[in-house]
């Protein structure tokens with residue numbers, strides 16, 4: 001089994017800036033396809049839906065709702081099954 | 083299955099539903115970032131915390147920001163830091179051309195910070211950058227988005243003589259809000275810069291068009307926006323962009339109002355009826371957003 005870290009992509013904030021987790025669309029145990037939306041993030045300028053880069057089973061939500069995350073910070077872990 | 087489909091309105095978001103974007107999966111973002119880092123180039127995308135960055139980078143595009151990463155002005159809507167400016171990089175024009183070539187850009191947009199500390203405001207550096215791109219990519223459309231050069235016509239001419247296809251200078255907001263939003267700028271001076279670029283273009287190949295843009299949602303009235311559009315037409319401006327102002331941080335001017343997509347559509351129709359050759363209006367419209375597609379709307383020449 002391979003567990004992948006899903007990291008916060010660059011949303012236009014400067015390096016070192018944070019984006020906030022608004023809420024999760026998924027729960028641990030959910031099966032997702034690549035491209036399915038995982039969570040919604042907020043920056044100072046807009047709301048962003050962040051899709052899953054991989055297919056698999058969500059094993060852990062690392063960032064909590066309302067938590068601020070740095071670009072590159074881990075959002076969740078997905079078991080890709082390979 | 084995700085629950086994305088049944089979440090009609092975002093919870094806890096301070097933004098209206100139309101200010102919601104989906105981050106693209108895949109695309110070219112990684113390659114764009116690596117190339118910019120390798121060539122040590124700044125982009126306004128990053129400098130201004132543009133919400134379109136994930137989308138534009140994924141498309142393999144970016145808007146280069148030359149003359150350094152810090153600005154000598156302190157406009158209250160902009161995230162670019164107003165720290166003391168550094169020396170110009172002689173290799174920057176070549177690096178921009180190199181990046182544009184390696185990204186395979188057919189429409190290259192170059193902007194800059196404002197450099198009131200330089201005698202020519204950076205006009206010579208702009209001209210060298212335009213020429214470097216032309217040499218490397220003779221077929222590419224070159225669009226420059228310049229500062230006001232404190233109104234110096236000679237500097238406007240230096241830029242225009244290098245032959246950009248589009249000469250862009252943003253008025254940014256309505257004149258009444260200048261003191262609050264861009265205290266070191268002057269509305270009339272900005273209009274004069276646009277008018278002068280067009281005067282210079284008369285009888286020459288280029289610039290083919292002048293372009294300008296403004297933000298809405300800063301507290302302006304409809305009549306004020308209408309008056310700005312009329313002034314731009316009066317200055318011969320051929321392309322106009324209208325987008326939602328978004329505050330880069332709580333320390334910047336707050337958003338006065340979120341303008342609805344329908345209102346942007348009405349502005350677009352009105353601007354077209356006023357005779358602009360190309361118009362882009364929408365919540366996420368920025369001066370450089372899909373600049374290639376906006377330019378494709380143009381059919382005439384500088385006087386269109």
Ligand code: SF4
Pocket residue numbers: 126127128132133134135136138139143144145368369370371372
């Ligand atoms: S809209 Fe312009 S500034 Fe924003 S990311 Fe796209 S190219 Fe960059």
